[in-house]
Amino acid sequence: MIQPPNTTSGHAPSPVSDLSKFECLGCGTCCRQDGYVRLKPDEADKIAAFLDMDVYEFIEAYTILTQDRQALSLIDKKDGECIFLDNGGCRIHPAKPGQCLGFPHQWKFKAFEAVCAWAIRTRKNHSPNISSPSSSSK
Numbered sequence: 001m002i003q004p005p006n007t008t009s010g011h012a013p014s015p016v017s018d019l020s021k022f023e024c025l026g027c028g029t030c031c032r033q034d035g036y037v038r039l040k041p042d043e044a045d046k047i048a049a050f051l052d053m054d055v056y057e058f059i060e061a062y063t064i065l066t067q068d069r070q071a072l073s074l075i076d077k078k079d080g081e082c083i084f085l086d087n088g089g090c091r092i093h094p095a096k097p098g099q100c101l102g103f104p105h106q107w108k109f110k111a112f113e114a115v116c117a118w119a120i121r122t123r124k125n126h127s128p129n130i131s132s133p134s135s136s137s138k
């Protein structure tokens with residue numbers, strides 16, 4: 001996981017490095033990244049209860065043991081996106097793991113600024129080189 005940038009250097013943070021105004025636009029990009037979605041010890045129970053499943057059945061159906069054998073992780077679909085990403089939304093949103101809730105404040109991926117819908121919108125809104133729709137000649 002990549003740590004958030006240090007914004008205490010005395011320089012004004014760039015629009016995208018200032019994550020204080022982050023709001024999830026539901027693009028699902030973070031749910032399509034490589035890597036584990038690690039579950040904390042109580043999270044398998046929480047998600048299983050949300051899905052109205054027995055926790056052992058949930059573990060069998062939806063998790064793998066991480067390579068370091070320290071945690072369970074949600075499995076991916078064949079295309080690499082999280083098993084619970086559905087039509088752009090999280091099927092287990094009310095019970096989603098803490099790792100998901102920690103994005104982008106506790107971790108973010110390398111291409112975050114290029115592909116996260118909020119980051120793209122934020123960059124556009126702060127770029128003097130990009131015309132707003134109201135100023136277009138169309």
Ligand code: SF4
Nearest residue numbers: 031082084085090100
């Ligand atoms: S559990 Fe939900 S929020 Fe977390 S990666 Fe999967 S689809 Fe995304």
